[in-house]
Amino acid sequence: MNHELNVTYITLDGYLEVSKYRYVYFTVMLVAYILIVCSNFTIVCIIVSHRNLHEPMFVFIAALLINSVLFSTMIYPKLLTDILSKEQITSYQTCLFQWFLYYFLGGSEFFLLAAMAYDRYVSICKPLLYPTIMTKTTVSIFLLLSWLLLICVTAVPVVLSANTKLCNFTFKGIICSSTVQKLRCVRSIVLHIYGLVAVVVVIVFPVLFIVFTYIRIFIISYRSCREVRTKAAQTCLPHLLVLLYFSCLIAFDIILTRLDFDFPKSVRLIMTLQVIVCEPLFNPIIYGLKMKEINKHLKISFRKLSKVSCCCFMQY
Structure with missing residues (x-):
């Protein structure tokens, strides 16, 4: 590619032998995308269609799963197109848009998990x-903060990076994140400081709040009866598992962006697949299996579906 004539395009150099495994990549990604959409929407539809699930905790879970579907829908079509293309390239503007989505939806997940933690704290520690x-109104405020605040926080560095000059046109990855800043000719100190502040506001504060809240929940539930302890374990464990898994993925991304570690291409690819494949599938599996109310409705739905399928097969 002639970079002097087309400086707005960059090469995505994150695949391992894409020409050799092109159709394997495509098949895996397509199946993953279908599973992500179907599994997440299944849980969301169950929450929407059952009135006994119209509680704040399940509303936050539905918002979390919708985040996963939005993220995947914005990422996968471009990803599948790149895999089938002879050259894996993207415009700088598209790269910035992916960067925006990556941190907007990722950051809102931390805020939604914080809202869930607060909901569980009030439910278990102050039930009356x-x-x-x-x-x-409270639930609506939490949802608006989780999305609108993150839109504003994430949009600032993306907008400031829109007209910057690039000296490197090869991005070490398959989807764009904040590491795209390493393509700039001059690293911006303002953006670097803003990024650190954003990490503290969007990640550190929510995580500390969640940890503090669950510590309070476990202390109070430990002093209470067995029923309260069981309720705390059933409702809090899925949130903690999601928080732990997602925090590990974000920690790797922060290390990649802030430190000059040159990870092997295979490690970068595996961690990216964790973000775009495993993490969106992790949420519906955890909440579908570990949340008693959702699991019960899932089993009923599958039983009805199996009966309908058997009837149709018998008629055929």
Whole structure:
């Protein structure tokens, strides 16, 4: 590619022997995308269609799963097109858009998990005040903060990077993240400081709040009866598993962006696949299996579906 004539395009150099494994990559990614959409929407439809699940905790879970579908829908079509192309290239503007989505939806996940932690704290530690505190207005405010605040925080570095000059046109990855800043001719100190502040606001504060909240929940539930301890374990464990898994993925991304570690291409690819394949599938599996109420409705739905399928087969 002639970079002097087309400086707005960059090469995605994150695949391992894409020409050799092109159709393997495509098949795996396509199946993963279908599974992500179907599994997440299945849980969302169950939450929407059952009134007993119209509680704040399940509303936050539905928002979390919708995040996964939005992220995948914005990423996978371009990804599948890149795999089938002879050259894996993308425009700088598209790269910035992927960067925006990556951190907007990722950051909102931390805020939604923080909202879930607060909801569980009020439910377990202050059950009599729960209907008064966790009203529809409160839930709406949490949701708006989780999305609108993250849009503003994430948009700032993307907008500031829109007209910067690039000296490197090869990106070490398959989807763009904040590491695209390493393609710039001059690293911006302002963006570097802003990024650190954003990490503290979007990740560190929510994680500390979640940890503090669950510590309080476990202390109070430990002092209470067995029923309270069981309820705390059933409702808090899925959130903690999701938080731990997602935090590990984000920690790797921060290390990659902030430190000059030159990880092998295979490691970068595996961690990227963790983000775009495993993480969106992790949420519906955890909440579908570990949340008692959702699991119950899932089993009923599958039983009805199997009966309908058997009837159709018998008629045929």
